[in-house]
Amino acid sequence: MNETELILTSILNCPRVDLYARELDLSMEQKDRYDRMLQRRANGEPLQYILGQCDFMGIQLDVDARVLIPRPETELLVELAIRELKTLRFGRPLRILDLGTGSGNVAIALAQFIDRARITSVDISSEAIEVARRNAAVHDVEHRIHFIREDMVHLLQHDNPDGPPYDLIISNPPYIKTSHLASLPRDVQREPVIALDGGEDGLYFYRQIIEKGPRFLERRGLLLMEIGDGQGPAIEEIFHKNKYYSNVRFEKDYTNIDRIVAAYRKDVLWGI
Ligand SMILES: C[S@@+](CC[C@H](N)C(=O)[O-])C[C@H]1O[C@@H](n2cnc3c(N)ncnc32)[C@H](O)[C@@H]1O
Structure with a gap:
C-alpha cells in the first residue's frame, strides 16, 4: 500500500x-x-509514528517516538535466529538474551515463532521497556519475556542476572557514528537518538557485546547481531582479537550488503 x-x-x-x-x-x-x-x-514525522503501528514479520506492533521503528533488515536477523534455534534438539526451554529491545520486536517475534523460547530483554530506556511490555501483552507472550531496564554495558560487566547462561544473545544495537547523526534523513532524526548513536566510530556496542558476551553464553552458544553498512571488516577484526569465538560469519541482506554477524562461543573459556 x-x-x-x-x-x-x-x-x-x-x-x-x-x-x-x-x-x-x-x-x-x-x-x-x-x-x-x-x-x-x-x-517529516515517520508514517509509522503517525499510524501508531508497524508490521514486523506479520506481527502488528504499537510504535511511537519512544522507540525505533523496526526495519525489514531486522526480520532477517530474527529469521536466522529461528533457523539456528530450530537445530537445537535438547528438550529444555531455549534461553535468549535480547540486548536493546526497543519496541520488543525481536523478543516478541522469537516468542511467537518458537514455543520454548524464554527471553530476557534489556533496554536502557524505560519508555522503550513500557512500549515493549505493552506489545508483549497484546501478543500474549509477556509471561515468556523478562524485561529489564538496564544499561547493557553495565549488565554485561556483572553477573548474569538470570541464572544459567544463554543459548543465544541477539542484538540490533545502535550503530550510527555520532558524527553522522545530524546528516540522517529527516524522518530518521525523529527516532530516539539513543537508539541510533553507536559512539564515535559506530562500534561501541559491538566491542562491549563481543568482549563481554562469552561469559553469558552456553558452550557453543550463538551471538547474532545486526550490523551497519560497511561495518563488517571492523567487526570481524574485533572478533578476531577476541579468542572466545569460533566460526565468525556474515550474512547479506536483500541489497547484498553484509547485515548480520554470527559467531559461536568456544567450548572452553580460558582466563575469562
Ligand atoms: C537500534 S535500536 C533496536 C531496537 C529494536 N531491537 C529493533 O530491532 O528495532 C537499539 C536499542 O538499544 C537501546 N539502547 C541504547 N543504548 C543502550 C544501552 N546502553 N543499554 C541498553 N539498551 C540500549 C535503545 O534504547 C534502543 O531501543
Missing part, C-alpha cells in the same frame, strides 16, 4: 480493496484526522 492508502485504511479501519470498491465518504471528524495526519507527515 502507498502512504495515502495506509492512512485511509487506518482511519476507516477497512482493507485496501474497500478504498476502491465504493466512493469514499469521510465524516468531518475523519477528514480532520486525515488532514492532521498529512500535515504531520509533511512535517
